[in-house]
Each structure stands twice: as C-alpha cells, then as structure tokens.
Amino acid sequence: MMHRIVALLLLCLLPLGAQAEQVIAALSQTRVSVNANFDGSEILVFGAVKRDRPAPEDSPLDVIITVSGPERVETIRRKDRRYGIWINVEAQVMGHSPTFYTVATTRPLADILPPLTDSLWKITDDKRVLPGMRGHPAREALIELREKADLYRTREGEVELSADTLFDTSIALPSNIVEGAYNTRIFLLRNGEVIDSYGTSINVQKVGIERWLYNLAYSQALLYGIMALAIAALSGWGASELFRLIRR
Numbered sequence: 001m002m003h004r005i006v007a008l009l010l011l012c013l014l015p016l017g018a019q020a021e022q023v024i025a026a027l028s029q030t031r032v033s034v035n036a037n038f039d040g041s042e043i044l045v046f047g048a049v050k051r052d053r054p055a056p057e058d059s060p061l062d063v064i065i066t067v068s069g070p071e072r073v074e075t076i077r078r079k080d081r082r083y084g085i086w087i088n089v090e091a092q093v094m095g096h097s098p099t100f101y102t103v104a105t106t107r108p109l110a111d112i113l114p115p116l117t118d119s120l121w122k123i124t125d126d127k128r129v130l131p132g133m134r135g136h137p138a139r140e141a142l143i144e145l146r147e148k149a150d151l152y153r154t155r156e157g158e159v160e161l162s163a164d165t166l167f168d169t170s171i172a173l174p175s176n177i178v179e180g181a182y183n184t185r186i187f188l189l190r191n192g193e194v195i196d197s198y199g200t201s202i203n204v205q206k207v208g209i210e211r212w213l214y215n216l217a218y219s220q221a222l223l224y225g226i227m228a229l230a231i232a233a234l235s236g237w238g239a240s241e242l243f244r245l246i247r248r
Helices: 002-012 115-121 137-148 209-219 221-247
Strands: 021-027 031-034 041-051 061-068 071-082 085-098 101-105 152-155 160-162 166-173 180-190 193-206
Touching: 021 180, 021 193, 041 061, 041 180, 061 160, 061 166, 071 137, 085 137, 101 166, 115 193, 137 152
Parallel strands: 031 193, 101 152
Antiparallel strands: 021 041, 041 166, 061 101, 061 180, 071 085, 160 166, 180 193
16 A cells, blocks of 8 residues: 555656646546445545646645445336235336435535536536436435445545545445446536546456356356246255154
8 A cells, every 4th residue: 555655656756747736646446346245345545646747735635535336227116005915006117316325525416516517517426326316206216215225325524535635435345246347437626616537447256156146147047047936946845854854
C-alpha cells in the first residue's frame, strides 16, 4: 500500500496539462473472486490531486466516489389481497439498472452537489437509476428494495480528504453481489462544479464450483435442471432413510 501512495505523490510532481487540478487514483484491488465462503469484500479507494498552482483558498475542494454494479432488467411485481390471500396483481418490467450502487462523499451532498451538476454527471442514485421513470411506483419500489438489501447506499462524509490533496475511503461489497464489472468514478468538485473525473473498474468473478455451476446453468440449462432435480431427489431419499433408521 505504501508504494502506491508514494507513486501517487510522484505523479503529482509531474507537469500538468490544461487542467489546473487533476485527480490521480487507484484501488487496493481490481479483481474480486467469489467462492462458497465469500462473505463480502472491502475495496480501498485512494488518490491525490495534482496541481500546477496553489489550491484556491476561496472555495473548498470536495471528492465524490461512486461504484456501480452490472446492469440488469428487473420485473417489479405488486401484490394485493384478493379473496383473503396475497397475490401478484401487476408486473412492471424495468429497464437496465445497476444491481449495486454506492456513493461516498467528503461532505453532505446537499452542500456540494447542485441538482444541475447531478443531472449532467448522473452521480446520485436518483439521477443514475432509471431517471426517466422518476416518480413511478415501480421505480421507487426497486430502489427501496435494493436499499434494504444493502445494495444501494449513500455514505456522506466518509471520504477523508487531507490537506486538499490526499483522499481515501473504503467501499464494502456485500456477499450478495452479482458477477461482472463494477465501474468506479471519482469526481473533484469546487463551487458545485466537476473540475475533473477519473474512472476505473473492479472485476467480480465467480471461481471454483460456483463458476462451474454458473456456466452450466447458462450454457446447458437442461442438463443443469436435470442435475438439480436429481440432487433434490437424492437428498429427499437420503433424509427419508436417515429418519427411518433413527425411528428403529
């Protein structure tokens, strides 16, 4: 970790182009392996601000970091009580939306991110997740469900910024994440405007037996189904035989 921080500081000494301030960043890891014992992972995001002149004193610097998981089409179903039982009465197919989305900031969003800047850069989940369906009950239900599952988070004030130059935060990936690329964006802001941004990604991939089962389910669905039925039948038979032996 120390050699990465030193490398970032050295980069800050290099000549800068047209931008007065530029973000240089890195991740503690860019690849996460998911196996049977996976219970989540924590990614450290850290970086520095490279300048060709002293930092302005009349406006504070802020950093916003977002991590967005693979997008999927989802179906939201509404239940209603009919004839004494709860049943699905309506289904709404939603467009592509991130399966995971987290936002971490140096200060409260209301103090550093005007609505117009948010709309231009799609930083918060309100602007990033199906903005064309804003106010639709199915969209709000989707966001609420993912917040309850700890898949959508807003962590205000959890990016540490030192001397207006070095910043870092940790991003927790929960155990229920899906496989794919997790796009990471880092924004530098002054006076509510984005002055620079940086993007990279984290690759989450299943390994071992989980990877084999995942590939089998998608490439040979019939074989996967037959195998699942066989395992279920053997498990039922085994439990029945064990119960019969115990009762003797």
